[in-house]
Amino acid sequence: MSEINKLDNIGKKCSFNPDQYKKKIEVDNVAPVGSFPWAVIQVYLNKPVRRSDWDSNIYLIPKYDNSGSVIYIQWLDKDGNILPWTPEQEDMVACDWVKMDFMLSFDVFIGTANATLQGSEGHVAWGYVKDGYKWDEHEWSKSFGDLKVIQNKTDIVETSSFYWHASSDNKVDVIIWIAVSNANQESSQKLIEFFQTKELYITVDGVTYNLGKSLNLVTDPRYKYEIDNSYKNDDAKKLGVLLQQNAGNTLRFYCNWK
Numbered sequence: 001m002s003e004i005n006k007l008d009n010i011g012k013k014c015s016f017n018p019d020q021y022k023k024k025i026e027v028d029n030v031a032p033v034g035s036f037p038w039a040v041i042q043v044y045l046n047k048p049v050r051r052s053d054w055d056s057n058i059y060l061i062p063k064y065d066n067s068g069s070v071i072y073i074q075w076l077d078k079d080g081n082i083l084p085w086t087p088e089q090e091d092m093v094a095c096d097w098v099k100m101d102f103m104l105s106f107d108v109f110i111g112t113a114n115a116t117l118q119g120s121e122g123h124v125a126w127g128y129v130k131d132g133y134k135w136d137e138h139e140w141s142k143s144f145g146d147l148k149v150i151q152n153k154t155d156i157v158e159t160s161s162f163y164w165h166a167s168s169d170n171k172v173d174v175i176i177w178i179a180v181s182n183a184n185q186e187s188s189q190k191l192i193e194f195f196q197t198k199e200l201y202i203t204v205d206g207v208t209y210n211l212g213k214s215l216n217l218v219t220d221p222r223y224k225y226e227i228d229n230s231y232k233n234d235d236a237k238k239l240g241v242l243l244q245q246n247a248g249n250t251l252r253f254y255c256n257w258k
Contacts, residue, residue, distance in 0.1 A: 032095070036087070039097035043073055046206055048100035048254065051091065057258055059100040060085060062206040076201075076208050102203075104255040105151045108162060111144030112247050123172060126243040127163025150252070155191050157182055160226060164240030175211065175231040175240055188225050195229050198257035204242060205251070209235040 031037035039049045043062050050059040055078050062070045063084070075085040108128050115123035128145030147159055161178040181191040195214040202209050214229035242251070 034095045034097050036092045036094060036097065040073070042097075042099060044070055048102075048203065049097050050100055051094060052096040052098050056101065057256065061203060061208065064206055070206075076203075082208055100254070101153075102151060102254040102256055103153045104149075104156065105253060106159070106255075107148045107150060107250050107252050108243075109146040109250045110243055110246050110248065111146070113142050113144045123165065123167045125163040125165050125176075126240075126247055127161075128159070129161045129163060130159075154257075155181055155187055155194065164243040166240060166244065173232065173237055173240060175236045177214075177229045177231070179227050179229065181225045181227065183225050188227070192227055194257065195227060200231065201256045201258065202239060203254040203256075204239065209239045211236045211239070 031041055039060070042049045043060050046062060048059040048061050050056075058076060058078055060073055060075045061082075063072050063074045065071045073085050074082055076082055110126055111128065112124060112126045113129070115125070125144070128147045129143045130147075131143040145163070147162060149159075156179045158180040159177065160180060161176055163176055164174075165176055166173050179191065179195070181188040197213065199213055200211040202211060210233075211231040212233050212235075215232055
């Protein structure tokens with residue numbers, strides 16, 4: 001091994017003392033935070049992780065079989081592709097593993113409602129519409145679901161609606177996300193440009209969906225700080241089916257924009 005490699009390895013050595021993670025009976029208590037065993041545990045708990053020197057868009061997620069068991073670890077690479085992942089030797093001895101830092105994460109208790117507009121028979125929504133929210137009052141029979149923000153590093157102040165809208169004839173299959181900005185024009189315009197220019201990636205249960213950029217972005221003069229976003233690509237439909245299949249359950253959504 002060259003002297004240069006030796007110096008590089010010195011800087012990557014783990015700084016913890018293994019003895020502090022052992023009980024007196026010599027049984028390991030817990031994997032040290034930042035270590036590879038700790039990272040694998042996080043992935044099994046459906047908490048995406050990455051190496052600290054990886055690009056922020058690259059991280060590990062679990063791959064499940066039909067029974068919900070983890071069958072292997074996969075990663076989202078820099079191009080947004082989800083691929084099986086095999087660790088390098090240095091990955092397994094590194095101590096710089098960190099939890100993925102998403103821009104926004106929230107839990108949705110998935111409710112459902114039927115459309116009430118004339119001519120929209122057979123239209124159903126699964127997800128969340130805020131209680132007392134007016135924009136949708138003539139479209140859906142009731143408010144439904146619930147949404148709880150876990151982490152937010154965006155300019156989205158509130159989500160009024162987040163749901164999958166499907167019709168029996170499959171002509172209207174769309175994810176709707178109505179986001180609220182701060183109550184000023186600058187903030188509203190900034191958020192509009194954000195949705196229009198950035199592709200949305202949502203990770204749920206270890207699967208990442210690329211919904212693309214917002215389509216048919218709409219603002220209503222009566223609710224000028226609310227931005228109506230729609231997503232209709234194949235991944236949006238896959239996410240919509242997941243919402244539909246989980247009516248009455250709670251799912252956690254991890255969101256990033258690239």
